[in-house]
Amino acid sequence: MEGRCASLTKTALLAGEGLLPVAIAQSLALRGTPPTVIALGNTNPLLESLAERVLPVPRISMDGILRLIEREGCKQVILAGAVPKRWIFGGGPVDPETLAWIRTLPSRDDHALLGSIVALFQSRGLEVVPYRLLIPEALAPEGTIAGREPTEEEREEILYGIGIARRLVPLSFGQSLVVRAGAVVAVEAMEGTDEMIARAGRIFPGGTVVKMMRPDQDERFDVPTVGPQTLECMAQAGLACLAVEAGRTVILDRERFGQLAKEHSISVTGFLP
Amino acid sequence: MEGRCASLTKTALLAGEGLLPVAIAQSLALRGTPPTVIALGNTNPLLESLAERVLPVPRISMDGILRLIEREGCKQVILAGAVPKRWIFGGGPVDPETLAWIRTLPSRDDHALLGSIVALFQSRGLEVVPYRLLIPEALAPEGTIAGREPTEEEREEILYGIGIARRLVPLSFGQSLVVRAGAVVAVEAMEGTDEMIARAGRIFPGGTVVKMMRPDQDERFDVPTVGPQTLECMAQAGLACLAVEAGRTVILDRERFGQLAKEHSISVTGFLP
Known part of the structure; x- marks a missing residue:
């Protein structure tokens, strides 16, 4: 098992609220590859004990997050947990450039928005890892x-x-x-x-x-x-x-x-x- | 105008809540054919002055309503106004036979439910009148x-x-x-x-x-x-x-x-x- 997952090193976990990021961090920690957590909003305090380190992002900036991931040397990203959708309309801690980028998207429904974020990560050479396979028991x-x-x-x-x-x-x-x-x-x-x-x-x-x-x-x-x-x-x-x-x-x-x-x-x- | 609408005599207005039944009753009254109002739930008190008479139905029974319409000698029926949909699940003043009849319907979405009620009126020889044409200005x-x-x-x-x-x-x-x-x-x-x-x-x-x-x-x-x-x-x-x-x-x-x-x-x- 360890051998198969050895490639999962230096993974950034972009974590929103709830227990899902905790389950994923736990799975990664058990495999010996605890993630670097980039914490958006009110993330669960349990993440502290399961992560390589937790980097809180008090104000969401797509550019800032990308540079943070690169600076940490992560090649893989997992997106998990809830981020209130109203934030993308200016009702939360999101910086003006990110809001402007969102406004340029052709559609802002759930599917389109998440697709655009994944595409942005990929365009910077990052692999978006399907967390579903990390927690099959769930x-x-x-x-x-x-x-x-x-x-x-x-x-x-x-x-x-x-x-x-x-x-x-x-x-x-x-x-x-x-x-x-x-x-x-x-x-x-x-x-x-x-x-x-x-x-x-x-x-x-x-x-x-x-x-x-x-x-x-x-x-x-x-x-x-x-x-x-x-x-x-x-x-x-x-x-x-x-x-x-x-x-x-x-x-x-x-x-x-x-x-x-x-x-x-x-x-x-x-x-x- | 009066001549054209002279056929609108003895119309039963099955009235729910809100201003829509009032607008319809007003239109009928202005044409000289005030409706017989069958009042379901909290109907607007203004209906009193616009109707031939108001018959409150404290407990909804489809059979009772049909017999009431027939007893009043109405050949035409207008359905208007809101009736809380939760009533049809037993959460309101609806009699057990009517609830049982609703349960026999193949579907109970808005479209199916109203369609079944209209079909029931028609099967008893009543004409369901499109109120939309009575209030074109609205x-x-x-x-x-x-x-x-x-x-x-x-x-x-x-x-x-x-x-x-x-x-x-x-x-x-x-x-x-x-x-x-x-x-x-x-x-x-x-x-x-x-x-x-x-x-x-x-x-x-x-x-x-x-x-x-x-x-x-x-x-x-x-x-x-x-x-x-x-x-x-x-x-x-x-x-x-x-x-x-x-x-x-x-x-x-x-x-x-x-x-x-x-x-x-x-x-x-x-x-x-």
């Missing part, structure tokens, strides 16, 4: 993943939700929705999954959360992620069924995730789209 | 409708929003979204337009609201509606541009709508899809 399998089996009604909701999601996710503004009894309750855009779940619960409890990525999405930089927080949000909102795409969804903190699903009697299923 | 024209002209940036947002809406509205769960600088901020499902506008404002102020109906939507029972309340919500959320589909959007209380657009410097445009 990928959702097909079938019942945690908690109880879905009920017959929930199975129908999952199927209905997949049908809508298939046509929705190519529009590239969100990856999840809540359905109930053959109707769509809530659709996610820039507010994020947790807020959408809370909204669906306010409209009425019940319903099924379906999360899916677009078919042509590049798995290197934007695999959907669920974790204990997703289940906590669902329990609070009174939603008891979650369906995620098998093989293309990362489940964070699997042990706690399983405990919570059981505790709140939530059904978590992996489906093939 | 339909949105093409071009600048109220307030200022859109800025160049807003024109781009409108075009981007129309492109997304065209692919979104056929999924039949909502008619509006908020876009900003080439990205989707918020998409409406069951929470309704006003709550979606408020959410978009919380994510960040600015952005354009685009509202559109699906191409095959039956204009008899579900034309998108905007009014003073829409502009009040937008002003509060810090959104300053609204684009609606020309010819297929009802603008309620046009005078107050125009005043508010001017007051809050909101640009309202009608577009052809």
Whole structure:
């Protein structure tokens, strides 16, 4: 295993918020190649113990980040974790040149924006590493993943939700929705999954959360992620069924995730789209 | 005019919430054929002075409504106004037989549900009258409708929003979204337009609201509606541009709508899809 991954030296982990960068850093540390973390926003403090070093970037500048990666001698980059999308509209710590560069892009939907960032890294000779393969144990399998089996009604909701999601996710503004009894309750855009779940619960409890990525999405930089927080949000909102795409969804903190699903009697299923 | 509409006698107006049923009742009253209002939920008290009579339905029963219409001797029905969609899931004053009937429908999205209700009325020999033609003065024209002209940036947002809406509205769960600088901020499902506008404002102020109906939507029972309340919500959320589909959007209380657009410097445009 070590030999196979020996090429993974001097990897920069461009880390946003959440547990995903932690899982990746842990995997790299276990292989003996802890990453150099470039921390955007409120990154998890656990990264300190898992990284070669953590370089906080209080103000995001694409040019500054590129020069930092080069100065550190990294040849490989992993992009992971959440960066609030509103930042790219001037509502966050992003420098004016980066905002101007974003404004030159032909499209700024999720797909286009991340694609442009990856292309920029590649144009500077950096390899963007698919993190999915670093944490295979975290990928959702097909079938019942945690908690109880879905009920017959929930199975129908999952199927209905997949049908809508298939046509929705190519529009590239969100990856999840809540359905109930053959109707769509809530659709996610820039507010994020947790807020959408809370909204669906306010409209009425019940319903099924379906999360899916677009078919042509590049798995290197934007695999959907669920974790204990997703289940906590669902329990609070009174939603008891979650369906995620098998093989293309990362489940964070699997042990706690399983405990919570059981505790709140939530059904978590992996489906093939 | 009176002669042409003389056939509009004994019309039942199945009225939900909002100003749309009021505008329709007013039009009918002016023609000398005030409707018999069947009031679902919190209907506007103004209906009292515009209707032949108002029959409140504290508990919705499709069978009860049909028998009421027949007992009143109405041959024509107009469906207008909002009924909270969560009611159809048992969260409101709907009787068990009606809920059971809804559960037998092959699909319960907006399009299917309303289509089934119309078909039910027709199967009982009732004509469902397209209210759009009763209030032609309330339909949105093409071009600048109220307030200022859109800025160049807003024109781009409108075009981007129309492109997304065209692919979104056929999924039949909502008619509006908020876009900003080439990205989707918020998409409406069951929470309704006003709550979606408020959410978009919380994510960040600015952005354009685009509202559109699906191409095959039956204009008899579900034309998108905007009014003073829409502009009040937008002003509060810090959104300053609204684009609606020309010819297929009802603008309620046009005078107050125009005043508010001017007051809050909101640009309202009608577009052809």
